[in-house]
Amino acid sequence: MNTTTRTSPVSRRGFLLGASALGTSGLLAGCLGSEGTPEETGTEQTGTDETSSEPSGPVTLQNSQSDPAPREALEALIGDYPGDAEINTVAIEQFRAQLSTYLTSANPPDVLTWYAGSVARDYAAEGLLLDVSDMWEGEGACANFSDALRELSSAEDGSQIFVPTNYYWWSIFYKKSAFEEWGVSAPETWEDFLALCEDLKGRGVSPLANGIGSTPWMASGWFDYLNLRINGAQYHRELLAGEHAFTDPEVEAVLEEYTKLIPYFDPNMASYSYQEAVTPMVQNESAMYLIGAFVTQFFPEDQRDDLDFFSVPPINPDVPSAEEAPTDGYFAASGTDNPEGTKELLAYLASAESQQTFIEISGSSNLPTHPDVDTSSFSPLVQKGIELLNSTEEITQFFNRDSSDALQATADDALTRFLADPSDIPGILEGWQAAAERVWDQ
Structure with a gap:
């Protein structure tokens, strides 16, 4: 099923590194040290020719979360986005089969839902993912993430190519x-x-x-x-x-x-x-x-x-x-003609407010990556999940995410x-x- 909505205006110690001070507010250190745009934070455009003409049209989000609740949550987020964006939703198995085609097309989606870890690194190795390292530096969108989360979101060359927003057990x-x-x-x-x-x-x-x-x-x-x-x-x-x-x-x-x-x-x-x-x-x-x-x-x-x-x-x-403990989020196509707008949408989706909205509307027991999302009111089941991941010695992702x-x-x-x-x-x-x-x- 396809929908379009448009709006306008490693080891456990490594996985939890830097996160112990968060307690039950989340295992992973947070995202969005600043919600400024790339221009406001002094970051540089990557992945495209900076002399190209001004892009036209909305930033597109290709969404694999087709179950009713998470789909509704993402549609609500895009509906509230102050910029120009649209969301296209397809069933996850169709999305998986077409993902390479999306990324290699002449006019790829700008932002795509998918997974951190090896699977993202494989696409990055083919030159298909936008380098978002500037979002992880200074006051960039993900500058406060833990070293372990940065590693999960990094390509083989050390650049960052992923923005993680939630994880689960x-x-x-x-x-x-x-x-x-x-x-x-x-x-x-x-x-x-x-x-x-x-x-x-x-x-x-x-x-x-x-x-x-x-x-x-x-x-x-x-x-x-x-x-x-x-x-x-x-x-x-x-x-x-x-x-x-x-x-x-x-x-x-x-x-x-x-x-x-x-x-x-x-x-x-x-x-x-x-x-x-x-x-x-x-x-x-x-x-x-x-x-x-x-x-x-x-x-x-x-x-x-x-x-x-x-x-x-x-x-x-x-x-x-x-x-x-698989980690979900977003990467962006290197072929986007609007890297600035793409990163602005990524920063919005990674914000504490967006993560809170997604979790509430989706009815999910996923855990947020942003430390400013208050998990103290989360269910006993979620608190028990946090304790489980805190107590284990090793963390893996899932078969395809680790391969x-x-x-x-x-x-x-x-x-x-x-x-x-x-x-x-x-x-x-x-x-x-x-x-x-x-x-x-x-």
Whole structure:
């Protein structure tokens, strides 16, 4: 679906570096030391010819957040923007497939929603992203971000090419009232977790929700966490960077453990999207869902306070604890004909007021990156999420964010085939490795 609205007038220590003084006001140091335009802050134009004629027309925001609540939130922000801007919204899978085309077109969108980390670096390496380093210096828009957040937003050459505005945690979500009805509690060990799944299945409940139909990347959630719990965050990052093979015995051990979960997934998961997979949980037909905190927006309002979560229990006691905390925000096309206006829109979207508006309207449990957003009034669930990320030893992003969108496609194929038929793990891993090598050799 397409809409247009126009308006006018690393390690945990590294991830949290510089943020400890913020307490529950946010793990990441803030954005917008000043809301001045590039001219007002003395920054320089980058990515285009400064002698070019004055650009005409609105600054465009290409938006992948097509779920109703975040879409409404971004449309409201663009509607209140004092400059000239428009927003175009497409479904996330269509956006992902067309992202390279957007960035390489003769008239690209100016600003695009997407992810920090490796996936942004890949596009920057192709020269497709606007250098926004001036927004990170002096009194620029993101000058007060932590070193870890700057690193997440940097290209290989050290320049900044991303403006992060929110982040969230992954965990296993469940409804407190349902657990109480079934007389069960959150497990503390992996063995207890598997026993809980067996218990719930015996009651006629699908223990694990999932939606891998139109959103096959959801299969990577469990792969990531099992790899983190069995082999550790360092091995996981190295694997996704091509320093290990998917045929390694370490990866085979991950899929062997993953096999134990297959009988407990909702049998309809291959026909659900990640949003649709929530419905059986709403109806107490499925019990638990490994997913990001954005899942809260898909529950009815009268059930959101009923939600709780627990982290995937440890499996290998010798590896450090690790959690996934993907960071979202915006980058800009290097081909924009209006870098000044583009940076003004980026600064507006990153402001404390805009982040507060987005979180309130979207009903999301995402955490703001700006320190001036007061999180003290956030729900107990969000406060618990902050505590989880404060206490873990390692932070990762998500499969494609720690690798690339192209490598994500290889995972989608391999893992959905595995979930449909896990009988030939070596064969699946051989095929995955061959596909991954083609990506790494590009």
